[in-house]
Amino acid sequence: MSEPNQRIKFERRVPTGDTHPRDVCTTCGFIHYVNPKVVTGSIVRHDGKILLCRRAIEPRLGFWTLPAGFMEVGETAEQAAMREAKEEANAAIVIDRLLAVYTVARIAQVQIMYLAHLDVPEFSAGEESLEVMLAGWNDIPWADLAFPTVRWALEQYRSVEGVADFAPFTNVPGADDRP
Amino acid sequence: MSEPNQRIKFERRVPTGDTHPRDVCTTCGFIHYVNPKVVTGSIVRHDGKILLCRRAIEPRLGFWTLPAGFMEVGETAEQAAMREAKEEANAAIVIDRLLAVYTVARIAQVQIMYLAHLDVPEFSAGEESLEVMLAGWNDIPWADLAFPTVRWALEQYRSVEGVADFAPFTNVPGADDRP
Numbered sequence: 001m002s003e004p005n006q007r008i009k010f011e012r013r014v015p016t017g018d019t020h021p022r023d024v025c026t027t028c029g030f031i032h033y034v035n036p037k038v039v040t041g042s043i044v045r046h047d048g049k050i051l052l053c054r055r056a057i058e059p060r061l062g063f064w065t066l067p068a069g070f071m072e073v074g075e076t077a078e079q080a081a082m083r084e085a086k087e088e089a090n091a092a093i094v095i096d097r098l099l100a101v102y103t104v105a106r107i108a109q110v111q112i113m114y115l116a117h118l119d120v121p122e123f124s125a126g127e128e129s130l131e132v133m134l135a136g137w138n139d140i141p142w143a144d145l146a147f148p149t150v151r152w153a154l155e156q157y158r159s160v161e162g163v164a165d166f167a168p169f170t171n172v173p174g175a176d177d178r179p
Numbered sequence: 180m181s182e183p184n185q186r187i188k189f190e191r192r193v194p195t196g197d198t199h200p201r202d203v204c205t206t207c208g209f210i211h212y213v214n215p216k217v218v219t220g221s222i223v224r225h226d227g228k229i230l231l232c233r234r235a236i237e238p239r240l241g242f243w244t245l246p247a248g249f250m251e252v253g254e255t256a257e258q259a260a261m262r263e264a265k266e267e268a269n270a271a272i273v274i275d276r277l278l279a280v281y282t283v284a285r286i287a288q289v290q291i292m293y294l295a296h297l298d299v300p301e302f303s304a305g306e307e308s309l310e311v312m313l314a315g316w317n318d319i320p321w322a323d324l325a326f327p328t329v330r331w332a333l334e335q336y337r338s339v340e341g342v343a344d345f346a347p348f349t350n351v352p353g354a355d356d357r358p
Contacts, residue, residue, distance in 0.1 A: 019266065020251055035216050036250050038289050071215050072199055076282035077289055078349065087198065097346040098280060101291060103255035110217050110256055112280060112289070165344040167276040170257065 036108040040080040041068020042116040043157050044093050049134035050154070051123060053088045055146055056130045060179055063146035066153060067091065068111070069128075081114050089132045091123040099157055100169035102149050104177045113153045148177050215287040219259040220247020221295040222336050223272050228313035229333070230302060232267045234325055235309045239358055242325035245332060246270065247290070248307075260293050268311045270302040278336055279348035281328050283356045292332045327356050 010023040015031050023032040043066060044051035052064045067088045071080040078095045085093045093116040102111040125132050135141075137158065145151050156169040171177070189202040194210050202211040222245060223230035231243045246267045250259040257274045264272040272295040281290040304311050314320075316337065324330050335348040350356070 034252050035214070036252055037214050038217060071289070073213050073215055073287040074284055076284050076350065077280060078282075098277075098349070101256060101277060101280065103257075105253055105255050108252040110250070110289070110291070165346055167344055168347050170277070171255065 036110050038071040038077070039068055039109050039111045040071050040077050040114070041066045041084060041111065042081045042093060042095065042114040043099060043153055044085055044091060044116045044118060046118040046121060046134055049136050050140070051085070051089055051091060051118070052133055052135050052140070053125070053129040054131045055128065057128050060146035062130065063144050064141050065146040065150050066113070068113070077112050078114065081112075081116065085116070088126045088129050089123045090126050092119040093117065094119050098168050100153055102152065102171050104149065106177060111149050113149075115157065147179050148175060215289050217250040217256070218247055218288050218290045219250050219256050219293070220245045220263060220290065221260045221272060221274065221293040222278060222332055223264055223270060223295045223297060225297040225300055225313055228315050229319070230264070230268055230270060230297070231312055231314050231319070232304070232308040233310045234307065236307050239325035241309065242323050243320050244325040244329050245292070247292070256291050257293065260291070260295065264295070267305045267308050268302045269305050271298040272296065273298050277347050279332055281331065281350050283328065285356060290328050292328075294336065326358050327354060
């Protein structure tokens with residue numbers, strides 16, 4: 001987070017009025033807050049199939065994932081999910097509803113997963129994807145999914161497919177969150 | 180974010196392989212990613228009433244809010260909501276389900292709001308609260324709520340009170356997100 005030859009000298013302490021220890025600069029008092037990051041993504045449906053992207057980048061290069069990525073400042077969570085589908089699969093999508101909110105606490109990520117559908121039946125591999133496809137349930141490469149939360153989202157969606165009103169899902173209790 | 184007398188010199192540009200402009204240090208190449216922050220909170224129910232906290236801190240000191248605050252690294256979103264209820268209202272709560280995910284893009288906040296209930300019928304003002312109360316619908320100080328999302332959460336919850344399965348809510352379309 002910082003260049004080597006600067007005058008910031010951090011000490012770990014609980015700042016006044018705070019409840020958590022932070023890195024505080026002893027020179028200037030700067031408090032280095034580290035916060036969880038938000039990933040947004042979606043299960044994009046078309047004709048009963050689901051849009052999957054094979055990753056062209058690390059981590060998990062070559063494995064299959066849902067269009068998803070880090071949310072940016074200045075956009076809503078829904079806009080972020082739409083942008084990721086555009087970037088990774090050149091797909092224009094419509095957000096239908098929220099499917100799940102996961103936390104991967106190990107890497108301080110909150111993953112907000114929507115249900116969506118293709119606005120127009122067009123897609124192709126974006127820069128971060130090797131290939132993209134529409135997969136039916138029997139064509140999903142279960143053994144080659146990039147992340148556990150991709151599997152969670154797919155399986156949880158499958159359990160409510162066709163149902164309009166359901167409570168959103170969260171982490172699968174006891175499930176390993178490591179790929 | 181930085182002390183005045185250091186050697187970091189930022190320029191605004193799109194880093195290689197990125198899609199968004201960032202502040203990049205011309206000395207060391209450090210990329211200063213700024214990400215949205217996650218706020219978690221909950222509508223805590225007990226005997227048909229809702230737990231409200233009157234803020235002892237800025238912003239909106241003296242106004243009423245739901246127990247909510249910034250999520251920390253190392254906890255799940257649900258754990259964060261439970262911690263906030265403990266800190267602000269000395270309340271042990273049980274998370275029931277997700278109510279809503281809002282984005283206040285203006286200040287780059289994602290707000291994850293749960294429905295919860297008191298685990299034991301005890302609460303009192305924490306350090307960040309002037310007072311706390313259980314309010315029925317007719318006792319909610321609507322004119323003195325701290326933030327628009329507090330109103331959104333309360334009104335959206337009211338529209339589904341007693342319903343188990345409903346799609347979570349998002350921003351009220353067209354509503355002003357400024358207090």
